Amino acid sequence: MAVPSTGDSDEAAVAVGWQRWALLAAVMAVFGGLYLRIFTAPPPAGFASPKAAAPAMSGAGPFYRSQFLPNSTEQSVHSATAAEISGGRLRAFWYGGSREGASDVAIYTSVFSPLERMWGPERVLVTRESAQRHLQRYVRKLGNPAVGRDRSGRLWLFFVSVSVGGWAGSAINLMISEDEGETWTAPRRLVTSPFFNISTLVRGSPLQFADGTIGLPVYHEMAGKFGELLRLDGEGHAIRKTRLSWGQSSLQPVIVPRSETEAVGFMRYAGDPPNRILMVRTSDAGAHWSAPVKIELPNPNAAIGSVLLADGSLLLVFNNAPENREDLSLAISKDFGNTWRIAHRFEGDPGSPRAQVSEYSYPWIMQDQAADIHVLYTWGRSRIKHVQFNPAWLEEKR
Amino acid sequence: MISANVVFGLFGCGLLSFAAVATVFRLRRFSAGARVAAVLAAAAALFVPFGDLSVAAYVRGVTGDPSISTLVLAGAACIAQLTGRRPVGQRDLRALVWLVAAAAVFLYPFALGLTPFDPYALGYGSVGLVTALLLVTLAAWYARLNLIVLVVIAAALAYLAGAYESRNLWDYLIDPLVSMYALVWLLAGLRGRIGLPLARRVPPSVS
Numbered sequence: 001m002a003v004p005s006t007g008d009s010d011e012a013a014v015a016v017g018w019q020r021w022a023l024l025a026a027v028m029a030v031f032g033g034l035y036l037r038i039f040t041a042p043p044p045a046g047f048a049s050p051k052a053a054a055p056a057m058s059g060a061g062p063f064y065r066s067q068f069l070p071n072s073t074e075q076s077v078h079s080a081t082a083a084e085i086s087g088g089r090l091r092a093f094w095y096g097g098s099r100e101g102a103s104d105v106a107i108y109t110s111v112f113s114p115l116e117r118m119w120g121p122e123r124v125l126v127t128r129e130s131a132q133r134h135l136q137r138y139v140r141k142l143g144n145p146a147v148g149r150d151r152s153g154r155l156w157l158f159f160v161s162v163s164v165g166g167w168a169g170s171a172i173n174l175m176i177s178e179d180e181g182e183t184w185t186a187p188r189r190l191v192t193s194p195f196f197n198i199s200t201l202v203r204g205s206p207l208q209f210a211d212g213t214i215g216l217p218v219y220h221e222m223a224g225k226f227g228e229l230l231r232l233d234g235e236g237h238a239i240r241k242t243r244l245s246w247g248q249s250s251l252q253p254v255i256v257p258r259s260e261t262e263a264v265g266f267m268r269y270a271g272d273p274p275n276r277i278l279m280v281r282t283s284d285a286g287a288h289w290s291a292p293v294k295i296e297l298p299n300p301n302a303a304i305g306s307v308l309l310a311d312g313s314l315l316l317v318f319n320n321a322p323e324n325r326e327d328l329s330l331a332i333s334k335d336f337g338n339t340w341r342i343a344h345r346f347e348g349d350p351g352s353p354r355a356q357v358s359e360y361s362y363p364w365i366m367q368d369q370a371a372d373i374h375v376l377y378t379w380g381r382s383r384i385k386h387v388q389f390n391p392a393w394l395e396e397k398r
Numbered sequence: 399m400i401s402a403n404v405v406f407g408l409f410g411c412g413l414l415s416f417a418a419v420a421t422v423f424r425l426r427r428f429s430a431g432a433r434v435a436a437v438l439a440a441a442a443a444l445f446v447p448f449g450d451l452s453v454a455a456y457v458r459g460v461t462g463d464p465s466i467s468t469l470v471l472a473g474a475a476c477i478a479q480l481t482g483r484r485p486v487g488q489r490d491l492r493a494l495v496w497l498v499a500a501a502a503v504f505l506y507p508f509a510l511g512l513t514p515f516d517p518y519a520l521g522y523g524s525v526g527l528v529t530a531l532l533l534v535t536l537a538a539w540y541a542r543l544n545l546i547v548l549v550v551i552a553a554a555l556a557y558l559a560g561a562y563e564s565r566n567l568w569d570y571l572i573d574p575l576v577s578m579y580a581l582v583w584l585l586a587g588l589r590g591r592i593g594l595p596l597a598r599r600v601p602p603s604v605s
Binding site: 020023024026027030031033034035037038041129132133136137138139163164188189190191193194195196197198220222223224225226228233237238239240241242243246247248 | 400404407408450451455456458459460461462463505506509510511512513514516518519522523524525528531532535536539542544547548550551554555557558562563564565566567568569572573574
């Protein structure tokens with residue numbers, strides 16, 4: 001602060017002194033606010049109890065069905081996700097365009113009717129242009145979507161967008177729907193990283209906490225590759241973050257809670273051989289995670305899907321090969337991930353129909369309220385395939 | 399309807415862009431009228447959308463929302479170019495860039511996943527981080543490094559008000575741009591190429 005050179009020096013000194021103490025008072029006031037924010041924040045809650053699926057209908061015969069989701073544009077499609085909506089329907093989302101990473105890639109949606117056993121026509125939900133208009137930021141391309149529900153039944157759709165560079169330059173955006181996906185809020189950017197808010201991606205489905213906050217498994221892909229669990233408040237702001245792993249070899253976490261405190265997470269492995277799925281565990285509702293360990297199942301640097309069934313069985317959909325994505329299989333664990341048994345091969349059987357691009361990847365899996373199990377995955381980069389089976393069919397595979 | 403978060407973010411990116419252009423073209427060389435015209439032209443060029451987006455929105459796509467440190471330094475650069483007077487003294491500036499550089503060295507390597515420790519997570523509400531920041535701020539106040547004190551107050555107020563989309567205190571304090579500026583400033587100063595000429599040229603106005 002300038003010191004006066006002539007006259008009125010006492011008065012000026014008093015003024016300077018007053019300003020100095022006012023500055024200190026301002027410091028104390030704002031730090032009071034910061035401490036108040038911390039001490040009044042509610043303590044983190046545990047995982048919400050998973051809704052129990054209806055018991056499988058007694059006498060219902062085993063069934064296994066598969067069909068392709070619509071793709072009227074015959075574009076490249078990838079990375080499907082879905083949520084159960086009213087009437088036992090499924091609403092799926094995926095991205096499609098002339099190729100992965102192209103500027104014409106858009107997020108698509110379609111609804112599956114269990115009565116008609118058919119998917120409705122797909123419609124474009126988000127384009128690069130609409131995203132950048134709402135986000136008020138330049139957007140170069142769109143990527144993975146992931147959808148889930150909050151406790152009040154709203155659908156939360158997260159999707160990746162990139163402004164600069166490749167996927168390492170990604171950020172996550174959020175849209176919310178209160179009418180089962182018919183209409184949506186404008187997309188909003190999640191802030192998750194200190195590097196120009198880039199290099200955070202999403203793939204795994206969000207999960208609920210008992211206090212209404214949302215857990216979002218995400219991963220970082222610039223310099224290092226590692227998984228994180230974000231906790232979002234009711235408006236979708238990131239308010240907490242926990243690291244699932246670190247280093248340069250783990251990504252695309254999926255997290256499966258078993259109780260209010262216990263959960264298991266699986267991650268794609270991008271490190272040195274042996275190429276196997278990574279697993280982490282928490283026993284304090286995600287506040288701390290065990291160091292990642294490789295389980296017995298292989299992983300060719302590819303995404304994984306997992307779900308806990310109402311009967312306690314843990315299912316895992318994965319590429320059952322260490323080097324390629326030509327075999328997509330289902331594994332089952334009766335001891336929450338300690339031991340596994342291959343129950344079924346979705347793709348890769350000799351003689352089964354093959355896609356032009358022999359890649360069956362990015363599986364997503366859930367159990368609906370009627371206890372049926374649904375799997376979506378990328379089929380040859382040209383279609384999204386839907387497989388539906390029931391516990392009776394699975395029982396025959398045990 | 400554009401949210402207040404978006405408006406604040408666009409304003410920050412516009413200010414940053416104008417500061418960069420004004421500094422590169424050394425706007426203070428021109429007449430007062432030309433400078434006023436430049437401000438008006440820059441405001442139109444930065445904030446009026448052509449197509450879907452304004453220039454500020456394109457910058458925002460690359461930089462994200464600038465931290466308060468960046469905004470204060472960008473604002474000081476704008477004032478320097480528009481008035482010919484530097485509002486920030488060398489002593490204050492040196493202290494701020496040292497602090498920003500130290501924070502960046504603490505934050506960024508670990509945020510890249512070097513270890514299980516994630517300092518960025520502390521920004522969501524950590525007594526330790528806030529206490530450390532309080533001690534640094536009190537030390538700065540005691541040493542009459544008012545620029546640091548003002549930056550911390552402004553950043554904390556913006557954080558408490560939720561001015562940006564982020565709910566992480568770090569995002570209001572520093573960003574990669576001001577961190578790179580600080581590191582370059584310090585490295586150049588150590589080599590005596592920027593620090594000494596600046597120190598001679600600029601009379602200290604903040605003590």
